[in-house]
Amino acid sequence: MGDSMGLVAFILYVAEEMDSATAVALLLLAGGFIPTLLSPFIGVVADRLERRRLLIICELGQALAIGAFVIAEPPLGVLLVLVAIGGVLATLFQAAARSAVPDLVADEDLEHANALIGGGTFGLEALGPLLAAALLPFVSPLGLLAVDAVTFLVSPLLLAGLPRMLSAFRSGNDETVSAAARTGIRYIWSHQILRPVAVAFVVVVAFNGVDDLALVFLGQDIFAASDSGISMLYAASGLGILLGFTLVVSRATRFPPVTITIAGFAIGSAGNLLTGLSPVIAAAFAMQLVRGVGISLMEVGPTTLVQRTVPRHLLGRVFANLYGAIGVAAGVSYLVGGPLLERLSPRTVFVIAGAGGIAASAILALRLLTSTGHAKRPAQ
Numbered sequence: 001m002g003d004s005m006g007l008v009a010f011i012l013y014v015a016e017e018m019d020s021a022t023a024v025a026l027l028l029l030a031g032g033f034i035p036t037l038l039s040p041f042i043g044v045v046a047d048r049l050e051r052r053r054l055l056i057i058c059e060l061g062q063a064l065a066i067g068a069f070v071i072a073e074p075p076l077g078v079l080l081v082l083v084a085i086g087g088v089l090a091t092l093f094q095a096a097a098r099s100a101v102p103d104l105v106a107d108e109d110l111e112h113a114n115a116l117i118g119g120g121t122f123g124l125e126a127l128g129p130l131l132a133a134a135l136l137p138f139v140s141p142l143g144l145l146a147v148d149a150v151t152f153l154v155s156p157l158l159l160a161g162l163p164r165m166l167s168a169f170r171s172g173n174d175e176t177v178s179a180a181a182r183t184g185i186r187y188i189w190s191h192q193i194l195r196p197v198a199v200a201f202v203v204v205v206a207f208n209g210v211d212d213l214a215l216v217f218l219g220q221d222i223f224a225a226s227d228s229g230i231s232m233l234y235a236a237s238g239l240g241i242l243l244g245f246t247l248v249v250s251r252a253t254r255f256p257p258v259t260i261t262i263a264g265f266a267i268g269s270a271g272n273l274l275t276g277l278s279p280v281i282a283a284a285f286a287m288q289l290v291r292g293v294g295i296s297l298m299e300v301g302p303t304t305l306v307q308r309t310v311p312r313h314l315l316g317r318v319f320a321n322l323y324g325a326i327g328v329a330a331g332v333s334y335l336v337g338g339p340l341l342e343r344l345s346p347r348t349v350f351v352i353a354g355a356g357g358i359a360a361s362a363i364l365a366l367r368l369l370t371s372t373g374h375a376k377r378p379a380q
């Protein structure tokens with residue numbers, strides 16, 4: 001919740017103080033794209049350090065980075081460095097956290113655990129901007145960032161209650177950091193299940209990531225919606241995500257993670273395709289709700305699949321590389337989506353996005369569904 005509220009605060013601060021769209025773009029680039037480029041090395045760190053301590057260090061480091069900005073209010077260059085540091089620590093935290101789950105729960109509970117964590121993450125992330133809107137009449141963007149910094153001081157108190165989770169890194173292993181990073185990339189590419197899943201995931205995100213840009217134009221140009229109506233369209237996917245995680249918690253163990261993954265890709269893509277075909281804004285809202293259900297399955301399915309099929313000493317690298325590649329795909333979708341929206345109608349863009357994702361889902365299903373069954377965690 002603090003992350004999403006802090007992002008709103010950073011954007012408002014930069015927009016107000018520097019009055020530059022380029023500065024806002026650089027801010028988003030520093031926080032998202034730079035950590036993506038470092039994902040192979042971030043994964044090595046996640047695999048080599050004791051995970052409870054690493055999680056706590058990541059939270060305290062982010063508190064320090066945000067707190068330094070709140071206190072010093074440095075120029076844009078220093079701000080971008082601090083944001084990049086925070087982004088790297090957040091990426092490291094996610095790789096370590098996903099890798100820690102198999103140490104904390106039984107194999108049969110992985111789907112439930114991932115759904116609960118995803119519901120907390122994405123559910124409260126959706127509330128962050130609403131909380132920011134409620135607080136901004138009373139505090140400045142810097143005040144919101146101070147609240148964000150405090151959340152990173154609360155988290156270590158919760159994480160301290162976890163058991164120690166020793167690294168699976170072998171002390172006699174003299175592999176360099178660069179070699180270890182390459183090992184993580186090669187593992188995904190050589191794995192008969194993870195490679196097609198990772199490729200399909202990247203393709204689905206590359207097609208569908210444009211919906212974040214296209215939704216506002218769909219509301220304005222097609223439905224002539226007010227700002228409140230457009231906000232409701234954006235809120236619909238968040239509500240769908242919460243609904244999806246609830247369904248996964250109650251019924252996930254009935255299906256193997258490969259099935260959940262393919263269903264997530266297909267349902268999320270279908271939601272966008274049908275959004276483009278919606279005759280009225282209410283129908284578009286309902287289809288974005290469907291899109292959110294698909295996103296929740298896309299979070300639980302691949303995460304559980306990795307946890308069950310990847311050796312423990314490679315989990316951090318696989319997670320960092322997989323979601324790093326997805327981050328690149330999202331960035332590409334934004335870069336291509338802007339010019340595409342200038343040439344095509346928002347409806348057409350949504351239909352293309354959904355159709356491309358459905359095609360990738362179908363190809364993945366043909367490749368995997370009949371051959372994998374339930375993926376099991378390998379011997380560690």
